[in-house]
Amino acid sequence: MARLAGRRALFAVPVLLVVTFGVFAVAAASPFDPVKAYAGTAGLTASQDNLDQLRANLGVDRPTAARWWDWLTSALTGDLGDSSTLRQPVADIIGERVGWSVLLAATAFLVAILLGTALGVLAARRPGGLVDRAATSLAYLLEAAPPFWLGLLAVWLFALKLGVLPSGGLTDTAGSTVTAGQVASHLVLPAGVLAVSQLPWFVLYVRQGVGDALGDDPVRGARARGLAERTVLLHHALRSGMLPVLTLIGSRVPELITGALLVETVFSWPGIAAATVQAATSVDFPLLAALTALATAAVLLGNLVADLLYGLADPRVGFDG
16 A cells, blocks of 8 residues: 555656646746736736836746746745735635635535435446436436536525525625534535536446446345345445445546536635636736646545555455556
8 A cells, every 4th residue: 555655656746747837838828918917907007118027027028947947946845936816825825725625525525425325326226217217317417517507506596596595605794703504504505516516427336336246146145145135235235336436536536626616616615716717817827836736636646545445445456566
């Protein structure tokens, strides 16, 4: 296990280097002008000399490789630079927002795994039955629905039509302090929508995995020994059928991050979505590079966790092979 983690850590280094350099290269080729974004409305009337001076002060007139190298060497010492759009240190921006994004994504992912597993097992129990057809039809329907559309639909139904849940934000409008109760109530809709957007994959994978496991010799042997159907399903078929789902966990992390950004925008959740959009449209090099590196690290970590879980669940898989 330690050897696998070490190999993945070594592999992550060149990946992060390439990704962060790519951010600077793509941003340099972007049609958005970081100087005008930084100057705002004042840039409309500023002289070309003033704009050139501001460009030199921000360092955006330097070669792409030089800007990337300066950012990288500073980042290795813990200095991620300052955001030119939010006018704050990048580390402070991430520190203030990333916790709320992690809370949203982790809650949604856990709900999607638990609910998807339950529906997948029920669907696999009687292939072609009513529950199977309903679960698979719902999974394919939700698979085609974009998260932002699900979010708008949830706001209309639960916040506007029924009035049972808040439509967005982190606290009540009249509230001046953040309490656990308010956070929990405001988390229900965004986490629910994000979970529903991830649900189809777990339903279909568990249904397929458990359905295949029900035809394996160990499961048939368990039934022949007279074990209860519930015991056969949960203790034999589910354990074998969940192995493909463990690999799915790592592969879903990129879409989970993308979906979380969309959901945060719809529900005004105070995560990193707004900062990401501002960094991209304003070509905020330090903030954009830091957020991209953070997302890349999350994807690599998700794949590592999935491999470790698969190896722990299936003793036939060697960590050092």
